[in-house]
C-alpha cells in the first residue's frame with residue numbers, strides 16, 4: 001500500500017469464533033472463519049499501523065509482520081483484549097464472541113443415555129460492554145451480525161457498548177457475513193449516520209473501515 005496513513009497507530013483487532021467447551025471432546029461455536037478480521041489486520045498493516053490480532057481458532061493463516069495472539073474461549077479473548085486495551089489507539093471487534101458457555105464443563109466425556117440431555121448455559125462477559133467505562137481516546141469499532149432488524153439492532157449495540165462506529169452485516173444475504181470472501185455492510189456512526197456499501201471483497205470492506213480512522 002503506497003499510503004502509510006495509519007503509521008504509528010496501535011490497532012487491536014479481534015477475529016474468528018470462540019469455543020465454549022462442554023466436555024473434553026465437544027464445544028459450542030459459530031460459523032466465523034476469521035476472514036473479515038484477518039482482512040482488516042492485513043489492510044491495517046499495509047497502511048503502516050502496528051497491528052495486534054487476537055484470534056479465536058481458525059483454519060486460515062494470519063498475515064505476516066503483525067503480533068498474533070491465539071485464544072480459545074470468550075473468557076480468553078476478554079483477557080487478551082482487556083490487557084491491551086489501555087495502550088491501543090483503535091479497537092476493532094470483528095470476532096464472533098460466544099454470548100454463552102456451558103455452566104459446567106465436564107472433566108470427562110459425557111456419556112449418552114436414553115434420556116434427553118440438557119446443557120445449561122451461562123452468560124459470558126460482553127467484551128465491548130465491559131471496556132466502555134475505560135474508554136479514553138480510543139476509537140472503538142464493533143460489528144453487528146444480524147438476521148433481522150439490521151439497523152435497529154445495530155444502533156442499539158452502538159449505544160449500549162458506547163462505540164464510535166458499528167459495521168452491520170445482514171448475514172442472511174447471499175455472499176455476505178460468515179465464511180464468504182465478500183461482505184455487504186452498512187457502517188453506522190454514533191450519531192446515527194448510515195453509509196451503505198455494495199457487496200465487496202472483505203479486503204475492500206476492510207479499507208473502508210480503516211478510512212474511518214483517517215477522516
Ligand code: PMT
Pocket residue numbers: 015016031032033034035036037074093094095096097098099124125126127128129141142143144145146157169171177178179180
Ligand atoms: O469471520 P468471517 O467468516 O469472515 O465472518 C465475519 C463476521 C460475520 C463474523 C463479522 O463480519 C461479524 O459480523 N462479526 C461480529 C459477529 C458478532 O458476534 O456480532 P454480535 O452482534 O453478536 O456482537 C456485536 C459486537 O459485540 C461485535 O463487535 C462483537 O465482537 C462484540 N461482542 C460480542 C459478544 C461478546 N461477548 N463480547 C463482545 O465484545
